Amino acid sequence: MFLKNCWYVAAWDHELIDGRMLARTLLEEAVLLYKSESGKVVALQDRCCHRGVPLHLGRREGDCVRCMYHGLKFDPTGKCIQIPGQEVVPPKLGVRSYPVVEKDHLIWIWMGDPAKADPAEIIDFPYLRDPQWKGIPDYMHYDANWLLIVDNLSDFAHLAFVHTRTLGGSEEYAYVTKPVAIERQPRGFRVERWHMNAAPPPFHRKVLPAEEKDKPVDRRNIGHMHIPGIFFLESMFSPAGSGSENGNREGSREYRNCQFMTPETRRTTHFFWTYLNNYEGDDHNISRSLHQSLIEGFMEDKHLIEAQQKVLDADPEFRMLAVAADAALSHFRWTFDKLVAAERAEEAAKKAATPAAPAIKPPHQAGIGA
Structure with missing residues (x-):
């Protein structure tokens, strides 16, 4: 349905003024957009990896954003850098970040493979x-x-x-x-x-x-x-x-x-x-x-x-x-349609070439859904 490996407009630059935390669904993915204290635009998955609370309900702290449910703090790359009451933060704990470029008053976002995101491809x-x-x-x-x-x-x-x-x-x-x-x-x-x-x-x-x-x-x-x-x-x-x-x-x-x-x-x-x-x-x-x-x-x-x-x-x-x-x-x-078909075929080939990970039985999650 969607072509992922291309640049889309996510917002006008004026939509991110005054520290606004903008929640916007793009290609059926919930995204949080904001400008860091240094002025750089940040795009993160709008869902805390802990309990799934939307990050746009949190607060911006400098270049970072903190989930205001249990206080997990994420840097602009999406990495979790602080868990209140827990000294060690697992290195893989975090949320997805998206390549973004601010150009000509527009905020452009890449929803596909980050390795393919070339700003030179943004139409002028x-x-x-x-x-x-x-x-x-x-x-x-x-x-x-x-x-x-x-x-x-x-x-x-x-x-x-x-x-x-x-x-x-x-x-x-x-x-x-x-x-x-x-x-x-x-x-x-x-x-x-x-x-x-x-x-x-x-x-x-x-x-x-x-x-x-x-x-x-x-x-x-x-x-x-x-x-x-x-x-x-x-x-x-x-x-x-x-x-x-x-x-x-x-x-x-x-x-x-x-x-x-x-x-x-x-x-x-x-x-x-x-x-x-x-x-x-x-x-x-x-x-x-x-x-x-x-x-x-x-x-x-x-x-x-x-x-x-x-x-x-x-x-x-x-x-x-x-x-x-x-x-x-x-x-x-x-x-x-031709470009979407080619993108899907490439994704299918990658999946076929990737060895399946061994199944891991999830631990009992007491209290969830009770």
């Missing part, structure tokens, strides 16, 4: 750290499988019907535009789409000067989808007929949409996003307006995607059928 999107590009980072929770959200973002055709009054503009978009190019890539795809001489969509019209609100535009969207669930959208609106399709950018306004889908469970998803623009200057009301417009648009999607999940849960035998507009998302799902 320079607009997130460029001060010229401004936006408001946000988070949503979906009661739906993350792949359904990936499908939605991979499909520009739905803009015309789902987002007529918000992000799309008109149903005409579905009939008169076609992908200029779909580039199938080893870990995702790139798709480009133009809509020429059309009215500006509502979200863009709201932030235009009064004299430009009713002027037609040439609109370009370039979408990039990357495994495991990272979507970047480059949008440009240019005065109609200005030649932007030939490289003329005079009078254009551009946006960068960043979205990160991280599975919480097989039926729920963490959704991190921000919508950036490079022209607002000191007028932060443009970011605020765009942020609100995106929320309105996402809620239109969320309503349908969560209803879709209920339909799929009710009939596990139902199989979705593809149309021409699904070429990009079909490629993504095929690529993802």
Whole structure:
């Protein structure tokens, strides 16, 4: 179900300010995230190895965290370094730690084999750290499988019907535009789409000067989808007929949409996003307006995607059928399934090559469950 050996977004950096202990389920694993006193992000299994109490109910002590049930203290590597009333701490006593990297205001986590966690593989999107590009980072929770959200973002055709009054503009978009190019890539795809001489969509019209609100535009969207669930959208609106399709950018306004889908469970998803623009200057009301417009648009999607999940849960035998507009998302799902199958095969081979440990009869645990 999940691809483990890759980087996922676990949080925005602002979610860990002021010593916050953030509990978050990722790929059906309970994880505790916090910033140590030295400023380094720590990710630990959110379960004390002693009696299973969640560590996020404990307290941070410097770089460490203490379980507030019996006082066991764990360092940032997950090793237990203190047991109150017990001088010797067994060397193997501890909890799992996860590789984490803080980059471009995001907290990235590696849920698979730590030996394979290479920070150089974290996808780079320079607009997130460029001060010229401004936006408001946000988070949503979906009661739906993350792949359904990936499908939605991979499909520009739905803009015309789902987002007529918000992000799309008109149903005409579905009939008169076609992908200029779909580039199938080893870990995702790139798709480009133009809509020429059309009215500006509502979200863009709201932030235009009064004299430009009713002027037609040439609109370009370039979408990039990357495994495991990272979507970047480059949008440009240019005065109609200005030649932007030939490289003329005079009078254009551009946006960068960043979205990160991280599975919480097989039926729920963490959704991190921000919508950036490079022209607002000191007028932060443009970011605020765009942020609100995106929320309105996402809620239109969320309503349908969560209803879709209920339909799929009710009939596990139902199989979705593809149309021409699904070429990009079909490629993504095929690529993802291939990577998951390869990862599972590698894990199975490792298990087969590892000698079975001798069975050890557990000691009697008096009082547990009594």
